[in-house]
Amino acid sequence: MAANKKTSFKDKIKSQVEHHKEQQSKGFGYLNLSKKDNDFYSIDMPKKTDTLKVQFDIIPYVVTDPKHPDRELGAEVGELWYRRPIKVHKHIGIDDETVICLTTFGKKCPVCEYQKELQQRKADKDDIKALNVSYRSVFNIVPKNDKDYEETPHIFDVSDFCFFDPLMVDVEELNEYNFPALEDGKTLSVRFKKTTGNGFTFPKAERVSFLKRKEQYDESILDDVVCLDECEGLLEEGLVIHVRPF
Numbered sequence: 001m002a003a004n005k006k007t008s009f010k011d012k013i014k015s016q017v018e019h020h021k022e023q024q025s026k027g028f029g030y031l032n033l034s035k036k037d038n039d040f041y042s043i044d045m046p047k048k049t050d051t052l053k054v055q056f057d058i059i060p061y062v063v064t065d066p067k068h069p070d071r072e073l074g075a076e077v078g079e080l081w082y083r084r085p086i087k088v089h090k091h092i093g094i095d096d097e098t099v100i101c102l103t104t105f106g107k108k109c110p111v112c113e114y115q116k117e118l119q120q121r122k123a124d125k126d127d128i129k130a131l132n133v134s135y136r137s138v139f140n141i142v143p144k145n146d147k148d149y150e151e152t153p154h155i156f157d158v159s160d161f162c163f164f165d166p167l168m169v170d171v172e173e174l175n176e177y178n179f180p181a182l183e184d185g186k187t188l189s190v191r192f193k194k195t196t197g198n199g200f201t202f203p204k205a206e207r208v209s210f211l212k213r214k215e216q217y218d219e220s221i222l223d224d225v226v227c228l229d230e231c232e233g234l235l236e237e238g239l240v241i242h243v244r245p246f
Helices: 010-024 110-120 125-129 160-174 219-223 228-236
Strands: 051-059 084-092 097-100 134-144 154-159 186-197 200-212
Touching (some): 051 200, 110 125, 160 186, 160 200
Antiparallel strands (some): 051 186, 084 134, 134 154, 186 200
16 A cells, blocks of 8 residues: 555544643653664764753554554554654563564564463552553654764654653644655654663653755655665664663
């Protein structure tokens, strides 16, 4: 099925903002996960300041997963969508690893099943809580005006707490629902602030502004971005194995 390259994200992301606010009220948290790869983008806070402003374009990809977590919001097979939500379990095993929750891909997760078993046994509440899933989003982005990154597609893997949550707030406040569109999208200018929590210091988006792009994108960019629905295979290859609080 060919993707609609002229997709307008406005109505879909308006629905996602409302959906996100509903989910937040249910206590969604943040994830600890990182990847090692030259094509991955990360926020590295300078040592001498508590804030950092970066700019990048979020580029959509063609959805291939019929069980995409955002499918009811517009991420249907063959359509363009701009993020891949994933879920993880933290502090698993003797190596204290972060592992993908297989419910991300519509599969039965052994960690979730073990948590249910602990609940049935009325085990210690802290032991049960420790197995809760945490939430993260993966994006294709093109960094802008950044001396450390070329202006080519990179993967940005970030906790929802640190980026997606504040993004949804500012998207709604500024009425910028079509920011990921190829033909009339916006460059995101994001101010990150050094934040402390759970014994870690990490960058958290404090404000997202939306700038007019100097150039829009031809649909050929879709050949250069990663199909984020294939991250399951990447995870199985062991790219996501290191715990990190951002």
